[in-house]
Amino acid sequence: MSDITLAQAQSAVAAALQKSKEIGVKMNIAIVDAGANLKAFARMENAWLGSIDIAQKKARTARYFDMNTGDIGNLSQPGGSLYNIEHSNGGLITFPGGVPIKDASGTIIGAIGVSGDSVENDHAVASAGAAAVS
Amino acid sequence: MSDITLAQAQSAVAAALQKSKEIGVKMNIAIVDAGANLKAFARMENAWLGSIDIAQKKARTARYFDMNTGDIGNLSQPGGSLYNIEHSNGGLITFPGGVPIKDASGTIIGAIGVSGDSVENDHAVASAGAAAVS
């Protein structure tokens, strides 16, 4: 299994922190490896305490299903094909902010989850972090 | 980080109890500190037992995201940007009754959660408690 290294995880965190500062938001940033286990984490000063858990759940959710968390959320609404999938795995988060991390060859080697602001900003910061690796 | 004192927490509880008696309701009242840890609690005679947990979850939720719990609930409905956020953090409560507590300078130093009656009354009592500190 190709797996993210700590150096790659830390570069994703650094890129996400940089992006957060550029757009003026306070974020929690979590990186999981190919096995969906926590690899790196950082919380900015005064970032929401409730987002510690959400950032980690977004990262795990993105790797659990190898897609952006927001894509799962589109399917988990009432009447949707994955309605209430959030009850599985000890709690999933299916709104935007979780993004798979790929290596240069396109293989998924982990995921990043970001929480602390609007879901649009969470997704933008997560994407910046993931891009720093691939 | 500025943090609520026990004296401030107890004055918030006292103000909430006073408000509860004025409007004739039986409440559970929880105060958490800046770190979202329980600081003070009081349950009135014959107040709902199920509200012991809800009052504490409301207080934590309000501090976790530094906003009134009802504001989060507006975003966590089906189709909303934070749909099913309640699955995070071991269970959030996102209907009204949780209110951040600010000091005189406007800094958030904790939160109050109230549960035991209609969400409108829960919110009114929580607001009275928070106002006693700021």
Added chain:
Amino acid sequence: MSDITLAQAQSAVAAALQKSKEIGVKMNIAIVDAGANLKAFARMENAWLGSIDIAQKKARTARYFDMNTGDIGNLSQPGGSLYNIEHSNGGLITFPGGVPIKDASGTIIGAIGVSGDSVENDHAVASAGAAAVS
């Protein structure tokens, strides 16, 4: 069922706080009612965060079995008749600091749990709180 009132619970908390100040310790103090449900709580400035849960578990444990928590701990040691009873009820605490609260007639109407210093001081403060009611 005879049950502790909020006024009685608050007087037990006040007596426990007074005792804590006299002996110079920083405590978490929890009161449960006859149904072993949380009735009142207070945490002094800079009291151990890990004692929030322990104080509540001591109070519940004392009411669950209508005896001082330390008495249960004597029976839960390796080879004892209640070995590892701490695994039940979502986690019990069986070292000193939990004391049943009786009314003037000797009926148990709740319990107090105190945590934040040595088990001897925890027990002394809990006893002072319980004595304020009976």
Added chain:
Amino acid sequence: MSDITLAQAQSAVAAALQKSKEIGVKMNIAIVDAGANLKAFARMENAWLGSIDIAQKKARTARYFDMNTGDIGNLSQPGGSLYNIEHSNGGLITFPGGVPIKDASGTIIGAIGVSGDSVENDHAVASAGAAAVS
């Protein structure tokens, strides 16, 4: 309440990683803030997966009681005054590897937990991390 900054937390992680490399061990390293909430985390390549949770629990335990986790373990043995305290707070870890983090004035502003090798090495790495801040 004085609180650890992200920069301080990251310098503690960096010092702990450096120490780990010096002694040739693979570690999980967790930092919590003054409120015992996760602030930073890093897992080295091939470090034990089971230590992700243990490192975090060690950090929280050290801040919960403002002492090294091993000191608590000395009191939680059979016959000890804190026997089975590990059942509280959703699970404590009371063997060495958790160390409070102090600022230059000696105030506790968070804690570090390290897990991945012998408890002696875990403690040595945690101490190196904490020393980088104070």
